[in-house]
Amino acid sequence: MWVEELKNGSYKYSERYKDPYTEKVRKVSVTLTSKSNQARKQANMELQEKIKLKLEQKEQTNVTLGQLLDSWWSYHEKTIRNSSKVNYLKILRYIRGNLNTDALVRNTDAKFYQDFFDQLTQAYSYKKKFRGVLKMALDYAVDMEMISSNPVDRAKIPKPALTKEIYEKVEEKYLEENEMNKLLKVYCDTFQSVHHGRLAEFMYLTGLRAGETISLTLEDYDADTKSIKVTGTLDYSNGYKNATKELPKTAASYREVDLSNRAVEIIEELILENKLKFGKKTCYLFLSKTGKPIQINSFNNSLKTMNDKLGDKKINKKMSSHIFRHSHISLLAELNIPIKAIMERVGHTDMDTTMKIYTHVTKKAKASIVEKLNKHGK
Numbered sequence: 543m544w545v546e547e548l549k550n551g552s553y554k555y556s557e558r559y560k561d562p563y564t565e566k567v568r569k570v571s572v573t574l575t576s577k578s579n580q581a582r583k584q585a586n587m588e589l590q591e592k593i594k595l596k597l598e599q600k601e602q603t604n605v606t607l608g609q610l611l612d613s614w615w616s617y618h619e620k621t622i623r624n625s626s627k628v629n630y631l632k633i634l635r636y637i638r639g640n641l642n643t644d645a646l647v648r649n650t651d652a653k654f655y656q657d658f659f660d661q662l663t664q665a666y667s668y669k670k671k672f673r674g675v676l677k678m679a680l681d682y683a684v685d686m687e688m689i690s691s692n693p694v695d696r697a698k699i700p701k702p703a704l705t706k707e708i709y710e711k712v713e714e715k716y717l718e719e720n721e722m723n724k725l726l727k728v729y730c731d732t733f734q735s736v737h738h739g740r741l742a743e744f745m746y747l748t749g750l751r752a753g754e755t756i757s758l759t760l761e762d763y764d765a766d767t768k769s770i771k772v773t774g775t776l777d778y779s780n781g782y783k784n785a786t787k788e789l790p791k792t793a794a795s796y797r798e799v800d801l802s803n804r805a806v807e808i809i810e811e812l813i814l815e816n817k818l819k820f821g822k823k824t825c826y827l828f829l830s831k832t833g834k835p836i837q838i839n840s841f842n843n844s845l846k847t848m849n850d851k852l853g854d855k856k857i858n859k860k861m862s863s864h865i866f867r868h869s870h871i872s873l874l875a876e877l878n879i880p881i882k883a884i885m886e887r888v889g890h891t892d893m894d895t896t897m898k899i900y901t902h903v904t905k906k907a908k909a910s911i912v913e914k915l916n917k918h919g920k
Contacts, residue, residue, distance in 0.1 A: 554571055554573050555572050555589060557569065659697055716872040759827065763813075771799075
């Protein structure tokens, strides 16, 4: 370290270091008003701190992909719901097991990530999730100045061509009215599963997600306006007994849904029944026999059981709680409700699924018009 006296009476303290990028000798400086021993000590501390920062900037470029994922996740997990963390962690585990996370981030390029995407055997929608996680992590690397650009931006997930099989699969995402009636009848005939039947019917009439429905409370229901406020969803990440209500999936999910007369009847039935069975022990509406909110896994199991009870009239579709949300979209499409109004009602920001069902149903409606006209002409 050396000192230079400036014209204004101050003192400039300087120190040399080797630039980690160019390996050339550089210098850093600080200016103080004194030349005392205490000032020299202070100057030395400040100069060493400046040199340390310069060297750390270089160290950032030696970060591995695994270290980056750790750093990004410690930041990102604070911004998402507990229930979403489980899915993110599954994706991160797969990435770590199938991508070379020892590679230096600065050495990875578009081809590095494209090769990874190309070997994925999962469905298109799931492949997009892998790309989404890696894009967020590499965007973070850009923000932290570890790299200058994000190579994942140039790596693509090819969208599969539309085939007859894929188009027909859209029908499997929702129930026709006659299928819904068959399912509800078997629920009504099975006395012990009536509470599951009500849940299925309510989701069919409102388009609510299962988590949104089972988290509904007395406070969410407005009898005067015949509406329900969707204010959250249940988080089971810490176990069923410790389930807590958290914010909905997206900002659009926070909404008010108008209820049909039958949906109002279901709510009123639940309020009366819960009061008789459980008194004031709970404020939730859709309860199991134990007085706790219905478990989604339990409900999905009951769907398969009820469907099996139909025997040779069994519905040949994948039965899960989400099918009723899609069935509601189908119902509204058949009623010629505008797509924008449907999206607002179900709380959709991504219109992909909504459009697939809406387009499929409206095309069927057009075909039925011609069919009816042909019959009329006979």
